[in-house]
Amino acid sequence: MSSCSSTAAAIRRLTRARGFQQQLADLLIELCAIDTTPNPDVAVMRAAEGRCFTILERELARLSFPGARAERRPINPAIERHRFYSLPHFTRTARRPSGLSAEETYAGRSNLVYLAPGQGTGRGKSIALNAHVDVVAPYFPPRREGGRIFSRGACDDKGSVVMMIGALRALAGVLPGLGGQLRRNLLLMLVVEEETGGNGSLSLAIDRELKRHYDSVLVGECTGLKLHPANRGAVWYRAEIALPGAPLLEVAAAVIAELEKEGAAIRAESRHALFPARPVQTCHGMIGAYGEHPSRICGEVEFELIFSKASGQRAQLLVRDCLEAALAEYTGIYGDKTRVNDAQTGRPLVARHYDLKCSGRRARVTVHGATGHMGAIRERDGAITKMAFLVNQLARSRARLEMAAGGPVRLDLAKPVGDSLVLEGGQGFLPTHEIEEIMSRLQGAAARGARNFLQPAGRLASAEDAVRVTFGKLHNAAFEGDADSSSMRHALAAAKAAGLPDQQPVLGWTVSCDARLFATEHPGMDVLTFGPGELAHAHSDQEQIVVRDLARAAEFLALFLLRQTGSFK
Numbered sequence: 001m002s003s004c005s006s007t008a009a010a011i012r013r014l015t016r017a018r019g020f021q022q023q024l025a026d027l028l029i030e031l032c033a034i035d036t037t038p039n040p041d042v043a044v045m046r047a048a049e050g051r052c053f054t055i056l057e058r059e060l061a062r063l064s065f066p067g068a069r070a071e072r073r074p075i076n077p078a079i080e081r082h083r084f085y086s087l088p089h090f091t092r093t094a095r096r097p098s099g100l101s102a103e104e105t106y107a108g109r110s111n112l113v114y115l116a117p118g119q120g121t122g123r124g125k126s127i128a129l130n131a132h133v134d135v136v137a138p139y140f141p142p143r144r145e146g147g148r149i150f151s152r153g154a155c156d157d158k159g160s161v162v163m164m165i166g167a168l169r170a171l172a173g174v175l176p177g178l179g180g181q182l183r184r185n186l187l188l189m190l191v192v193e194e195e196t197g198g199n200g201s202l203s204l205a206i207d208r209e210l211k212r213h214y215d216s217v218l219v220g221e222c223t224g225l226k227l228h229p230a231n232r233g234a235v236w237y238r239a240e241i242a243l244p245g246a247p248l249l250e251v252a253a254a255v256i257a258e259l260e261k262e263g264a265a266i267r268a269e270s271r272h273a274l275f276p277a278r279p280v281q282t283c284h285g286m287i288g289a290y291g292e293h294p295s296r297i298c299g300e301v302e303f304e305l306i307f308s309k310a311s312g313q314r315a316q317l318l319v320r321d322c323l324e325a326a327l328a329e330y331t332g333i334y335g336d337k338t339r340v341n342d343a344q345t346g347r348p349l350v351a352r353h354y355d356l357k358c359s360g361r362r363a364r365v366t367v368h369g370a371t372g373h374m375g376a377i378r379e380r381d382g383a384i385t386k387m388a389f390l391v392n393q394l395a396r397s398r399a400r401l402e403m404a405a406g407g408p409v410r411l412d413l414a415k416p417v418g419d420s421l422v423l424e425g426g427q428g429f430l431p432t433h434e435i436e437e438i439m440s441r442l443q444g445a446a447a448r449g450a451r452n453f454l455q456p457a458g459r460l461a462s463a464e465d466a467v468r469v470t471f472g473k474l475h476n477a478a479f480e481g482d483a484d485s486s487s488m489r490h491a492l493a494a495a496k497a498a499g500l501p502d503q504q505p506v507l508g509w510t511v512s513c514d515a516r517l518f519a520t521e522h523p524g525m526d527v528l529t530f531g532p533g534e535l536a537h538a539h540s541d542q543e544q545i546v547v548r549d550l551a552r553a554a555e556f557l558a559l560f561l562l563r564q565t566g567s568f569k
Contacts (some may be wrong), residue, residue: 124566
């Protein structure tokens with residue numbers, strides 16, 4: 001075993017050197033240059049994942065841990081029978097509307113696993129490190145501006161991948177010279193498909209042979225260098241609205257309103273010591289052809305008012321008045337993000353809430369928001385939620401609008417949707433609620449929304465059939481760990497030694513990630529979440545990471561691994 005002070009000092013010298021930080025930046029840029037977004041052609045995903053793994057295998061081969069080995073561990077198609085399996089929705093095409101099976105989706109695909117076996121016994125815990133190489137759409141390539149790297153995946157989650165490689169590089173660089181070694185196992189899990197539901201990590205979490213090599217887990221995510229022993233849960237919903245002759249957009253807006261109310265009720269019920277801020281978010285990420293991902297805040301959506309004849313000034317003024325009244329209601333609840341500056345750019349998060357353009361028989365409304373991860377929705381601005389407020393107000397004022405316009409008025413998305421309209425999003429929740437309850441309440445809320453709109457129109461009998469809510473994508477349970485576990489104490493000591501920000505009070509992470517798969521599959525096991533990068537940047541159009549934070553995270557992780565595995569004297 002190595003001396004605590006001498007090894008820690010050697011790790012600090014290494015990780016704080018300019019050359020080390022440059023190596024981490026170069027590796028991150030190399031990984032981010034590979035587009036690992038979901039693709040209906042799984043061969044494209046397999047190739048992209050393989051390119052990332054080839055780079056990482058190169059890095060791992062340079063390490064000098066005795067007996068260490070890397071392998072591409074195939075995805076086990078048996079995950080298809082697990083309660084937390086997420087349907088591979090990204091494989092759906094016009095030719096295969098139901099998508100591919102697990103066997104088809106994961107044929108030839110794998111996770112990358114690296115095991116550095118412990119060289120001793122006694123105190124300490126074997127530990128697994130987990131991070132994902134996949135990213136959300138839309139992809140944009142890396143660029144470096146000063147001390148920051150901008151790219152899709154920079155902080156979510158290739159930054160955590162690089163943090164782990166950096167920590168292992170630091171340990172491998174200093175331990176031999178100081179006569180040290182890892183006493184307990186160190187297992188690295190670099191996984192696929194976290195963003196689409198967690199099937200990569202699920203394959204490893206149920207792997208009982210692999211479980212023999214670890215008894216604690218640290219999952220790398222963009223936590224802003226903060227340690228968390230718990231995660232909030234999240235479930236993605238898909239609401240399909242299909243009712244012949246019904247105004248689909250107006251039904252959808254009524255559904256969104258009820259989903260928002262139900263989310264607020266769930267939040268009110270969510271008192272938990274590890275989550276005092278009650279991070280229970282309701283996010284609507286996609287509607288029709290707008291939006292890219294259920295948990296990515298939608299930044300823009302357009303809808304139209306279609307008049308039976310050319311709209312005059314009176315009708316146009318009434319439309320504007322309705323929009324302004326609805327906007328006042330919206331900002332009263334969610335805040336006015338045109339008055340909040342982006343910390344990075346110094347400009348307002350949203351330049352303006354909407355644009356209205358009238359031409360002949362049409363009035364187009366372009367609704368603006370601020371994209372980002374659903375976990376940051378209170379700091380950002382959801383265009384779909386805002387749009388629902390505008391549409392609901394216009395629907396309430398329909399009689400006056402039609403009187404001013406001199407004929408019927410129809411509301412519809414600017415991009416046609418056909419005979420049905422699909423709305424997708426996510427609902428966060430805490431360990432105070434079981435996931436099954438959340439699903440049931442979302443279904444009830446959607447049905448209420450449809451009923452609220454259709455009942456006044458005399459279509460109550462068809463309200464129950466108007467909207468179908470399913471949960472085939474991500475469905476993550478919330479979990480709470482022990483904030484005073486031995487793993488957490490070791491991590492807090494390492495954070496202090498690395499000079500990280502104050503970790504008190506210890507709280508749960510306000511986001512859901514693959515950590516919950518290990519916590520629920522192996523109850524009682526210590527599962528922590530930590531990593532560089534800010535949640536506000538994840539999934540956003542300005543996703544980024546500070547290079548120095550990569551090095552700080554790697555320094556912490558190296559020190560934590562020594563403590564966790566009992567490798568300090």
